[in-house]
Amino acid sequence: MREATCACGALTAQLSGEPVSIVACHCIACQKRTGSVLGVGAYYPAAQVDVSGSAHAFKRTSDAGHTFTSHFCPTCGTSLYWESGKNPGMIGIAVGALADPRFPRPLRSVWEETKHDWVAVDTIAAHFPKGRT
Ligand SMILES: [Zn+2]
Numbered sequence: 001m002r003e004a005t006c007a008c009g010a011l012t013a014q015l016s017g018e019p020v021s022i023v024a025c026h027c028i029a030c031q032k033r034t035g036s037v038l039g040v041g042a043y044y045p046a047a048q049v050d051v052s053g054s055a056h057a058f059k060r061t062s063d064a065g066h067t068f069t070s071h072f073c074p075t076c077g078t079s080l081y082w083e084s085g086k087n088p089g090m091i092g093i094a095v096g097a098l099a100d101p102r103f104p105r106p107l108r109s110v111w112e113e114t115k116h117d118w119v120a121v122d123t124i125a126a127h128f129p130k131g132r133t
């Protein structure tokens, strides 16, 4: 059991079991969403995620035409979790919100086409210039 929390603690997600996938994403949308130079997400089946607290949603359409809805704390602004039309039934959790430096490393690093040059991601599996379906 793990817990992801926003910066102020009002929005939390209880996670049971292990994530299906962990992805580092360098796309510009993830850079904008996080305010950082990359986004790192752990993907869990929705049944393994229990969210409490109120969140605001921001919906956009991805380059591939899928909806992408991120949920953020209205008080502190942390982008805690998201859903993508590309992976229905899955919830992405912001790995930084777990505050666990021992959390497993990403399986994949995607959208390296827009990766900042100085960023190096030590993945388990692979690197991709663009997204991967
Ligand atoms: Zn908060």
Ligand SMILES: [Zn+2]
Pocket (backbone or CB within 6 Å): 025, 026, 027, 028, 029, 030, 031, 039, 111
């Ligand atoms: Zn991205």
